[in-house]
């Protein structure tokens with residue numbers, strides 16, 4: 001298995017979160033893109049503010065590394081219009097793939113219509129632009145029943161409203177990697193939640209993200225059946241080194 005081609009190599013901290021300047025952040029995302037080029041990593045995943053500049057770099061290098069970004073990140077509670085504005089700008093700036101944080105708080109409150117509306121509308125718009133969409137469900141914020149329910153909701157909207165021919169272009173993704181659990185428990189992809197997602201996603205591909213740091217963990221996710229892994233430890237994973245913490 002060529003593990004590199006499963007990886008979305010990710011850097012999603014704001015300059016404030018990292019305690020560094022904007023230009024240092026730009027250097028980090030450029031370095032991430034260059035590493036992806038050098039190692040034939042499938043995609044780089046960065047914040048919307050840096051898409052235009054990284055697109056220019058990838059074009060300059062004539063690279064076909066895929067460029068992804070995040071929408072409504074990390075809380076997912078922005079209203080739909082705000083998410084759409086952010087998505088349209090990211091597409092105009094050159095993003096190939098958009099990872100939306102679903103409004104999982106609305107789902108938990110039972111405001112299912114709101115969630116259905118954003119999934120149907122945003123997915124249709126992104127697909128019409130010829131791009132790929134992933135819905136981050138934030139598994140650590142959900143019970144098992146909620147993971148099943150929200151995965152099935154995305155599956156049903158895509159298969160019944162958007163069309164089965166599009167199922168390969170709409171992923172269900174586990175985590176932002178930024179959710180803080182009250183007791184400090186792991187907050188990302190683990191075997192249990194990924195299995196729940198795979199069992200309920202139907203034809204939709206699953207992306208495991210959040211806390212995947214080692215080659216062994218990445219291989220385990222691929223063996224379970226995920227089609228993509230989002231990780232801020234891509235280089236360590238492909239080099240077989242173990243590291244902890246973010247990139």
Ligand SMILES: O=C[C@H](O)COP(=O)(O)O
Pocket residue numbers: 010012175176177178188209210211212230231232233246247
């Ligand atoms: O979308 C991907 C995640 O932010 C990656 O999380 P991570 O930093 O735990 O690898």
